[in-house]
Amino acid sequence: MTFEVPKVSYTGKIRETPLGQEGNTVTVGGESCYSFHLFEGEMPYPPKIAMEVYDSEPEDWPDTALEPFADVIKDPVAWARKCIDTYGAEMIALQLASTDPNDKDISADEAARITKEVSDAVDVPLIVWGSGNVDKDTKVLKAVCEVCEGKNLIIGPVVEGNYRAIGAAAIAYKHTVVASTPIDINLAKQLNILLGNLNVPDEKILIDPSTGALGYGLEYCYSVIERIRMAALVQEDERLQFPIISNLAKEVWKTKEVKVPESEAPLLGDMKNRGILIEALTAQCVLLAGADILVMRHPEAINLVKESIKDLMA
């Protein structure tokens, strides 16, 4: 008997996308196969993990997530440096959560000032993520683009309702955009087309198909990522051949299951390790589906995922 392994013939390739600025560039994408299917294709750049930094002290984190950052949570610059110096962060993701009108509602100028300080202090690519409020993000992210001109920040979430304004600012000041859509492959494709029509260069687009945590709709994100990859790699859908980013930590760490102490739910086991594994397993699933960049929080969860990437790339 001849033992011929059934292989997929890939006709497409994910776009190689350099992030950050000269001297500290990190490249993602470039895959010519489903993730980690190295017996039939290539993944020239292993997936990367960006560590979260918040623009002001977080209020609703469980202690298990706060503990590694307890000494820096009031200072985004020190926080970012700690991620890089102590935890070896490959990228930083600055979450501008306090710009949310329903939260602290800090001004666009204030947010831009914080972002500038952080961007000056880090020597890795910097993701800057707004609050998700469409109108406020337009103001905030435009201001961020302007004060950080030329730094090739990764700016998001850029959505249907604000892509023109933020896209134009990103082009003018040379940044990369994160095209965000709500778990729908067609909407993802459409937004990428719109960004292309606006003249955002193809090597400056990442896809964010939305993320749910383990137990909270992860399956939808898992499948939409698999479908995007399938369209990009075997159906040659050019407008989906961009690297995928998954902003997962903030979804994971707000769930009840990471916050319940063992004393209240003995069967759920050790609270710290449970939270770490819920984050790491959420990451593992989206990685296997096809994500290129993961935004993560707990250093031990990050180490587990890094080790898994290393093992699967070996």
Add this chain to the structure above:
Amino acid sequence: MGLSGIEIFKKLPKTNCGKCGVPTCLAFAMKLATGQAELDACPDISDDVKEEIGEASAPPVRTVVIGTGDRAVKLGGETVLFRHEKRFENPPAFTLFLSDKMDEAEITSRLKKFNDTVYERVGVVLRPELVAIKAESGDASKFGALVEKVCNETDAGLVLMNEDADALSLVAKGCSNRKPLLYAANKDNFEAIGNLAKEISCPLAVKGNNLEELSEVSEKLIAMGLKDLVLDSGARTAKQALEDQIIIRRFALLKKFKPFGFPTIVFPCDMADNLMKETMIACQMVAKYGGVIVMSEIEGHSVFPLLLASMNIFTDPQRPMAVEQKIYEIGATNESSPVLITGNFSLTYFIVSGEVDSSRVPSYLLIKDTEGLSVLTAWAAGKFAADTIAIFVKKSGIEEKVKHRKLVIPGYLATISGELEEELPDWEILIGPREASYLPVYLKQWSAD
């Protein structure tokens, strides 16, 4: 999944007797073709035809059952490579590993933890399913004693791991009524172990040192007449296991390659030196095609996230998960706690109840049956309209639980508030936030007066 309804129909008796529960043979054939009926329901069909149709309509990955009664575990039955193509059928069985070299106290405590670990989520029971017992001491009586102990202490299905056919036979015959998985037939012992599995009608694991060897042994066992096999490709690294699992599934589905048309057994317990890393590898197996997943330990912090992952990945993408219609009390509620209403799509329930929980404002959450649809979709489909909401609110019993009459509806349904006030004249309808994430802020300023 070879035959069409018409092809199956041609082979049926065409008596239209209705004994199968469907009025005509044609209708029965159509149901068979889509997997909604079992061939056994037809009383007049000949064995030859049964085999012919059964073979052709069977899923390319055979469904194998380990264990009996309530604790029988179904594995395999898979028909797709990606869950979005249809759905994954049978979630993996997390399995506790025990060795006859472990000391008694250790075994007792691990078994107890295994038995105690049961969760319920959206009405589904989640638990580790199987116990694997390995002969490592070289002492047949020790192995036998351990198997007996496990049989006495749990009803769960078993995996008996001993590649010495005689020793395995001795123990397996004693508990064959439990339908254990015998592990494993390899290129050297397959005749003896294959005959044993046949004699006592138990499922059998096949082990090769690589895929090619696995296919050869599997083929020989099929030729011997064995039907219920479980595959071990011998991979003991995460990378090799991923590759092997993908290739096995592809062979079964794309090439209808019989020797690989079975569920698999994988061993994260042999691939890592700590439980955290082992859990990561097990998660990989959940997504990519593991069947029996053998773990060195069952600990809540590890197995609970794995069961969540498994539940997520094996959810039918075409059928939203729904929670029960009723009043959910979140926190220490009293007669002046807020009352909120939303639909019964499980994700809606989890997100809304999670936000209410984190607000620390004890609240009543009314979950109305919307057939698993999300709020806006349900509204558009008439499943979340003012009249049906009113009937539910009145019947739910909430009027006995609270003194006030204020009902918070989802912000996206602001348009129905007038209509709802007409249907529920005693109630004041409040329009809640559009996104659940704003609930904590909203609830903190809510007042019954």
